Amino acid sequence: MTRTKVGLVGTGYWARQVHAAALAVHPDLEFVGIWGRDRERADEAGAPHGVPGYDDFDALLAEVDVLAFAVPPSVQSELAVRAAEAGKHLFLEKPIALDLASADRLVAAVDERGLSTVVFFTSRFVPVWENWLDSIAAAGVLGGRADWLSSQTGKDNPYVGSAWRRENGALWDVGPHQLAQLIPALGPVVDIAGARGVGDLVHLILTHEGGATSRMSLGQGMPKSAVRFAVEFYGEDGWSSQPEDPRDVGKAYARAVDELLANIAAGETAHRCGVHFARDVVEVITRCEAVLGRR
Structure with a gap:
């Protein structure tokens, strides 16, 4: 069986620890190489997997069938359009862009060429959580809440130096993860209210099509004693919480790749x-930001 040729765009922590590690061992992929602006860093990222680094994006593009992305959203949205225009299938990170116009350009490029895409909303590729979401949607619940309150302030945190996360805050970084669970269960968002807290902390109330409501609290500068991750829904049968599961990012990534290859x-x-x-x-995030005002 011919393996699908894949390249990786990005050389940072997430690119190395998750993307490269998973792409290198997937049995149906031929891992071709890693692109980065700094050729030395690209070579370093590829060395553990025996693949070369590239600093010429078009050179890597010419060698692959699929491109996986692990770069800041503003970089991803531009390079992914170029990849789509070259007819490459895409494995993308969330958010796919930091503004709606860039997201629309990417969608148009993908649609024009009839390409397959998967965006790695991690929780949607954990089977026990996906099955739970399906059951929630089928039950017709009244509402829900999703909290992502983390602490990324320590000097040992791998994301502490991430400029795009620092500039755009929890709303753009982890908001997509929570919306990727609220929207399938409750429906499209039709109205938004909210307020900002300290730092990047935000509180949002969402009204969904059909009348269900949900609440999100998002923040990444919390004291360690206040860290909380929760997704819950309620209806006539009471509350239902996301099942406990030791989230294995590598397995979730492999499942997402499997689904892309199948498509x-x-x-x-x-x-x-x-x-x-x-x-x-x-x-939705753009509308949330309009309600909250820029930081």
């Missing part, structure tokens, strides 16, 4: 976590 083989462009859904998430 490519079938000539299928639709996916529950494809660019169309990811574009809608960007739209």
